[in-house]
Amino acid sequence: MKSQPSSSIEDYVKVIYSFTEWQDKPITSSQLAARLGVANSSVSEMVRKLKDQGLVDHRPYGAVRLTADGERLALTMVRRHRLLETFLVQELGYSWDEVHDEAEQLEHAVSDTFVERLAEKLGHPDRDPHGDPIPSPTGRVERPSALPLGDLDPGHEGRITRISDDDPEMLRYLARERIVLDTAVHVVRRKPFGGPLVVRIGAGNGAHEFDVPDSIASSLWVHSDSSHEGCTLERA
């Protein structure tokens, strides 16, 4: 009866999980539809199917939440996706803006055996090329203590530990600006009236200042090495 999940179902569950990975509001139908690129009505039907299979909790007109089973499946898929991205970069010379779409397909085609042998070969990495943590085979993940760059006060220093992989264009731009994983950042100031953030990138002679537009500021997560946790978290 467990009828191993179709690739559509795998994607639904993965998107539901990802939505709550960096913030805790559960996802709504239309947000799910937008992320999956399907019509709202398609989501309604599929959510019913997910519920029948015990993967989500949902009541009509309410948000969608994963059950324990659903989360288990989601973590399996997230592990696959991130290990595959890591493989593509480390072993096949892909750049970090090219890996997402390829992994999005491959994640549905590989077996558990494949995934574990790949993890072995890669030396059991704990994060993917964008800094996203890779869950263990048993579904354990640690949520890195990092904050969006946009939420930090001037004076804050740290390192970039995660970069959203939503937009390949942005990833290419950041690579050109030498903004990559583990780069040091120092928040210099925020220009007034909602203007861009000014940060100092890197250290020593390679350092340079950079105006960070809001769209980028919310896509870069920073782990502070100076642990004076006086940062405002101003999300409504």
Added chain:
Amino acid sequence: MKSQPSSSIEDYVKVIYSFTEWQDKPITSSQLAARLGVANSSVSEMVRKLKDQGLVDHRPYGAVRLTADGERLALTMVRRHRLLETFLVQELGYSWDEVHDEAEQLEHAVSDTFVERLAEKLGHPDRDPHGDPIPSPTGRVERPSALPLGDLDPGHEGRITRISDDDPEMLRYLARERIVLDTAVHVVRRKPFGGPLVVRIGAGNGAHEFDVPDSIASSLWVHSDSSHEGCTLERA
């Protein structure tokens, strides 16, 4: 209008191609159905679709033959499949009886970019773990001049250059008997009344005799190093 092919269509075309790879009769509907594990009626429908897309020639009640376009697609898929099998063995430590099913899925999920980077990494191998030749990206293959062990006369010597990967069980058995690619074989005699073939496997101190049942004899291809091409090809 080219509507890139579904994974079903990829499999149909690949099976049609494979059928004529080692023998030249075209495939019939029911043979196609048997190899794909679907009903005859499903094949009839799909063949119509393949014909509409210009991938096969077919007239009702006749055999199915690939067009130039169909063969091009088939060779692309065969290249993918065999490179993936090679990858699984060389890089992920799979044994040769484990790779077929995994490659059967992966071949539909990888991009052209992936395939070519993989070929690069593997050093552009020219055959897969079972000795099957890997077509070039442009669809060139060479048909190795090898003959089924069962068709050879006593006295014939050569090396095993291809082993059918249809039956994982048989592959495991052969590996246990130290019958692998490039192993030397010498046909000693055929036991009378359709009895098994007797062959000498290997050379030097590792050599041993082996009774080859018919099912195995037709799955091992031998390339003769002694080029006295006096072998009977008794296929009707």
Added chain:
DNA sequence: CCTCGAGTTTCGGTACGCCTAAATCCTACG
């Protein structure tokens, strides 16, 4: 030359995953 049965196609139907349009719900504002 005719027929009969194996091989093949056609027919009606299912499951899945998607769509648009229409109906329905629910909340926030007036």
Added chain:
DNA sequence: CGTAGGATTTAGGCGTACCGAAACTCGAGG
């Protein structure tokens, strides 16, 4: 409160890829 407008679900359909059962073909053997 009451309701309008946005969010959501339902209804009706489509394309793909399967299935079993029924109808059809055609060539080998009588």
